Amino acid sequence: MTSPASSSSLTVLGHDGSPLSAEARELLERASLVAGGRRHLAAVPVPPGARTIVMGELRAALDAIDEELDREDGDHHVVVVASGDPGFFGIVRALRERGRRPRVLPALSSVQRAFARAGLSWDDALVVSAHGRELRRAVNACRAHPKVAVLTAPGAGPAELARALFPQTPRTFVVCEDLGGPRERVVRVRPAEATTRPWRDPNVVLVLDQRRIAAAAAYGERGWIAGARPGPARWALPPADFAYGAPSRGAAGTGAEIRAFALAKLGPRVGDMVWDVGAGRGEIAIECARFGAAVVAVERDEAACEGIRANVRAHRVKVAVSRGTAPAVLEHLPEPDAVFVGGGGPDVARACAARALRSVVVVVADADRVQGAIDALKGESLATQAVSLSAAPFGAAPAAPVYVVWGERAGTATGPEGRRGRAVPQRPPASAAVTVAELPEMDVDEVDGMDGESASGSVR
Incomplete structure (x- = not known):
């Protein structure tokens, strides 16, 4: 008699x-193997005969899940x-990359619970993950966008x-700590307080620019797409759209056509x-801020900085100005x-x-300055090219x-987590307490194009 397959x-x-x-509960009762974090395994009824795997590494x-599924002895x-929701920055992606097609029974995501x-509301929120990824990219998203949910990690x-902020x-x-767990706690704080308080197992941090959120509501903005706004309807704007101030000497010829080329080489994004x-x-x-990047504009003259601030407000974007x-x-x-x-x-x-x-773009008006710019970029190991452009x-x-x-840095690669160049200097360890006095003081302000206000302070 043949045994069933x-x-x-x-x-x-x-x-x-x-x-x-x-x-x-029925699916768990039938399980021969249950995998999950320690707190998940402790929270669900694992049947007596089932093996368990703690999802650490x-x-x-x-590998253990694959081995169990590929067995032929019953x-x-x-x-x-x-x-x-395991399909949202969760394990479903990793399983499908292994060729598995799991059945998914989702619960409320931590982002849903946090908001x-x-x-x-969170249809207009940008959701980013710092879990096993570069923290700096999440920080830049928080600099540029008014409502960001950050999935955290130790x-x-x-x-x-x-x-960083x-x-x-x-x-x-x-x-939001231990959402849905026995030690759930939701605390609203300013960043200054967040640097020194002890935090236990946070799942999500909502980073909110209250002024911009209120201004968007006052303007009656209603989105049609979830997450960050789509890119600008047009770019390489005409010079007349920047009515305030004077162009810098070196970029005197950066009209719309030249600017379009420069933006293509910069590749700004969230x-x-x-x-x-x-x-x-x-x-x-x-223009870079309109693409969703975090931006610092540097100028030495206060009058020029005022012109930048006025143009930023006119375009309703977010730019930090450093004089x-x-x-x-x-x-x-x-x-x-x-x-x-x-x-x-x-x-x-x-x-x-x-x-x-990743990249540097230099624009000069004099041919005799080109070689100096080329040598400067090559001296820092950037693969460098140059062109002359004229538009009328x-x-x-x-x-x-x-x-x-x-110039572009050799070895940068485009992937799901973005381009990566040389190593980024390490931030202070999680246990370090940083006070305001320890942060470098600079003449920098963040210009908010939504309401025209700015906040003076430092930048890391």
């Missing part, structure tokens, strides 16, 4: 602390218990976020930090992914190239050429 099944069960459904756990049913606890939690970027934190050095009217800074002379003023700015240099000599270009993680309205006299030099 063996069968296997894989279920991912979302758990948010609520009582399990009858279907979930992910690859080893996935029925094998695997249940993976995960937090909230519900805060009493806020070493990338409220204290680390606060140290405070005091130059004023925000409100809603820290999670990036871009410097606009010798910002003039702030054209590049504003000072490069390269000295650059020392304490946040690490940039890309830098546009519209003023200064080779020493400024080289200082920017030394810090840039049809039928008009040809315009004088403008020279664009750009």
Whole structure:
């Protein structure tokens, strides 16, 4: 008599602390293997005969799940218990990358619970993960966007976020700990307080720019797409759209066509930090902010800084303005992914190239300055090219050429978590207490184009 063929099944069960459904209990009763975090395994009824795996080292756990499902000596049913909605920054992706097709029973995601606890809508929120990823990209998203949910991890939690943002970027934190668990706590704090308080197992931190949220409501803005706004309807805006101030000397020829080329080489996007050095009217800074990047505009003249602020307000974007002379003023700015240099000599270009993680674009009006810019970028190991560009309205006299030099750091790769260049300097450890007095003081302010206000302070 032939024995029946063996069968296997894989279920991912979302758990948010609520009582399990009858279907979930039935699946657990049949399980031959149950995998999950320690607190998940302690929270669900694991049948006496089932093996358990603690999901600590992910690859080893996935290997064990594969081994169980591939056995041919009977029925094998695997249940993976995960937090909230396991299809949202969760285990479902990793299982499908292994060729598995799990059945998924989701619970409320931690992001849903966090916004519900805060009493806020979240269709207009940007959700980013700092769990096993670069914290700096999450920080840049919080600099640029008014409502961000950050999925945290040990070493990338409220204290680390606060140290990166405070005091130059004023925000409100809603820290959600152990959501759905027995020690659930939701605390609303300022970043200054978040740097020193002890936090236990935070799941989500909501980072809120209250002024911009209120201003958007006052303008009656209603989105049609969840998350961050889509990119700008048009870019490489005409010079007339930047009515205030005067262009920097080095970027005097950066009209719309030249600016379009520069933006293509900079590649600004959500999670990036871009410097606009010798910002003039702030054209590049504003265009990059419209793409969702965090931006610092650097100018040495206070009148020019006022012009930048006025243009930022006119375009209703967010840009930090730093007044000072490069390269000295650059020392304490946040690490940039890309830098546009519209003023200064080779020493400024080289200082920017030394810090840039991905790319640098230098625009000069004089041919005799091109080689100096090329040498500066090559000296910091950037693969460098240069072109001369000229654009004029049809039928008009040809315009004088403008020279664009750009360099890209070798080995940067585009992937799901973004381009990565050289190593980013480490932040203070999670246990370190950072006070306001220990932070470097700079003449930097964050200009809020939604309501015209700015907050003075420092930047890390």
